Amino acid sequence: MNAFPRRKPQVPRGRRHRRVDGRRLALLGGLYLVLLAAVAVLVAAFIHPREIAVHAQSESPGKIVLTVESQGRRTRFDMRALEALPQRTYKVTTPWYLRPVSFQGPLLRDVLAAAGAHGTHIEAVAVNDYTADIPFEHAEAYDVIIALRMDGKPMSPRDKGPLFVVYPYDRLPPGMREKSFDLSVWQLDGLRVR
Structure with missing residues (x-):
C-alpha cells in the first residue's frame, strides 16, 4: 500500500x-x-496672494471703485476704504465749471501708501480707458487728491465721478497749472504704478 503524503x-x-x-x-x-x-x-x-482688498472696518466689502497696481500686486479700494483715509478739501477754479468748486478726498500719496505702491510714474486710467501719465513726485510735491465729493456731495459719473484726480490748481505755478488740467483724470478707475 502506498502512502500518500499528507498535505496540510x-x-x-x-x-x-x-x-x-x-x-x-x-x-x-x-x-x-x-x-x-x-x-x-x-x-x-x-x-x-496677488490681490488684496482694502476695506475700512467693513466686514462686507462694498463695490470696488479703485484698483491700484504696483509691482505685480493689486490693491482694491471700496468707497469706505477711501473715506477712511484722511481727507483734504480744495476750493478751486477749473476750466470745467463756471464757478469755483469745492473737492474733497484723500491725498493721492496716502492712497498709494495704503496700497504699498511706489515707482516713478502713475498711469491714471479712467472708465473709458483714457489715461494720463502722472509723475510720481507730483503726489508729494503738489498735494494731489482723489476727489470723492464735489461741493460736499458724492460725484455721479455725469459729474466726473465717482473719483476724480484733482490738483490744487489755484496754488500751482502758471505753467504747471495748465499741465495739471491734462493730468486730471475724471471717472478714475485705476492707478498703475511703475
Whole structure:
C-alpha cells in the first residue's frame, strides 16, 4: 500500500488575500492623504496672494471703485476704504465749471501708501480707458487728491465721478497749472504704478 503524503489542509486563500489587500489599500490611501496634505502645505507656503482688498472696518466689502497696481500686486479700494483715509478739501477754479468748486478726498500719496505702491510714474486710467501719465513726485510735491465729493456731495459719473484726480490748481505755478488740467483724470478707475 502506498502512502500518500499528507498535505496540510488548505486555508481558503480568498479571505486571507482580501485582508492583505484591504490592509495594503488602507496603507496606500493613508500615504496618499499624507502626500496630498504635504503638497497643500507647500503650495500655501510658496504662493502669495496677488490681490488684496482694502476695506475700512467693513466686514462686507462694498463695490470696488479703485484698483491700484504696483509691482505685480493689486490693491482694491471700496468707497469706505477711501473715506477712511484722511481727507483734504480744495476750493478751486477749473476750466470745467463756471464757478469755483469745492473737492474733497484723500491725498493721492496716502492712497498709494495704503496700497504699498511706489515707482516713478502713475498711469491714471479712467472708465473709458483714457489715461494720463502722472509723475510720481507730483503726489508729494503738489498735494494731489482723489476727489470723492464735489461741493460736499458724492460725484455721479455725469459729474466726473465717482473719483476724480484733482490738483490744487489755484496754488500751482502758471505753467504747471495748465499741465495739471491734462493730468486730471475724471471717472478714475485705476492707478498703475511703475
